[in-house]
Amino acid sequence: MLKEKVQIALNKQIELEAYSSQLYLSMASWAEKNGFNGSSQFLYVHADEERIHMLKLFHYINDREGHAIVPALQQPPFNFESIKAIFQEILTHEKMISESINNLVGICVDEKDFTTQNFLQWYVSEQIEEENMAKTNLDKLILLGDDKATMYMFDKDMSALSLLSTAPPTAK
Numbered sequence: 001m002l003k004e005k006v007q008i009a010l011n012k013q014i015e016l017e018a019y020s021s022q023l024y025l026s027m028a029s030w031a032e033k034n035g036f037n038g039s040s041q042f043l044y045v046h047a048d049e050e051r052i053h054m055l056k057l058f059h060y061i062n063d064r065e066g067h068a069i070v071p072a073l074q075q076p077p078f079n080f081e082s083i084k085a086i087f088q089e090i091l092t093h094e095k096m097i098s099e100s101i102n103n104l105v106g107i108c109v110d111e112k113d114f115t116t117q118n119f120l121q122w123y124v125s126e127q128i129e130e131e132n133m134a135k136t137n138l139d140k141l142i143l144l145g146d147d148k149a150t151m152y153m154f155d156k157d158m159s160a161l162s163l164l165s166t167a168p169p170t171a172k
Contacts, residue, residue, distance in 0.1 A: 002066040006116055009107045010061050015071035016100055017054035021047050023076040023093060027086045036083050036151075038159030043086075045162045053126070060119055083151065084141040091134035098127040 002010070028043035058068040080086050101123045108117035137158075144150040 002061065002064045002116070003111050003113055006108060006111055006113050007061060007066040009104050010057055010066070010116070011069045011071070013100060013104055014054050014057045014061075014068060015073070016097060017050055017057060018071055019073055019076065020093065020097060021050035021054065022073055023089075024050055026076040026078045027080065027090070030078060030080050031083060031086065034083075036155050036158075038155040038157070038162070039083055039086075042158040042162040053123070056122075060116075064116070082146075083154075084138070084146075087134060087138040087141055091131065091138050094127065094130045094134050098131060101127055 024043050024047035028040045028047060031037075031043055032040035061068040077089075080089070101120065105117055105120050105124065108114070108120065140154060140157075144154055
């Protein structure tokens with residue numbers, strides 16, 4: 001059974017993962033509207049992945065005799081300066097999510113909830129990948145500059161990346 005403090009923190013993480021999904025969805029829409037179809041495809045896939053992250057938490061909480069709560073969400077931004085600004089925002093956001101996961105693990109240690117701490121190790125590893133993905137793509141954009149031909153190549157690469165990172169079929 002989950003301790004109340006852990007359940008509250010897990011439900012807060014559900015809210016962050018849901019917001020992450022909405023943020024990626026908003027970015028995908030902007031990218032699609034502005035002709036970055038490969039990047040939008042990549043971002044749509046990531047929006048689905050973030051929803052899967054949220055659902056894993058839902059199932060875990062409920063399986064541990066807790067109660068997962070559907071959160072009210074703040075609307076994410078929907079206008080962005082550039083595709084580079086999007087990837088800068090992604091990096092900043094993923095660092096915040098990593099910090100939240102680390103704080104959640106800390107709560108589990110304090111509460112001696114080693115089962116949940118073990119469950120969260122998947123999220124710790126996932127965040128390493130997420131931050132690396134964001135940093136790598138941002139670094140590419142910085143190196144490429146703002147030339148339209150190189151932006152086209154970047155966008156084409158993002159389309160290929162989206163095909164490699166498909167969300168798992170179930171959330172459990």
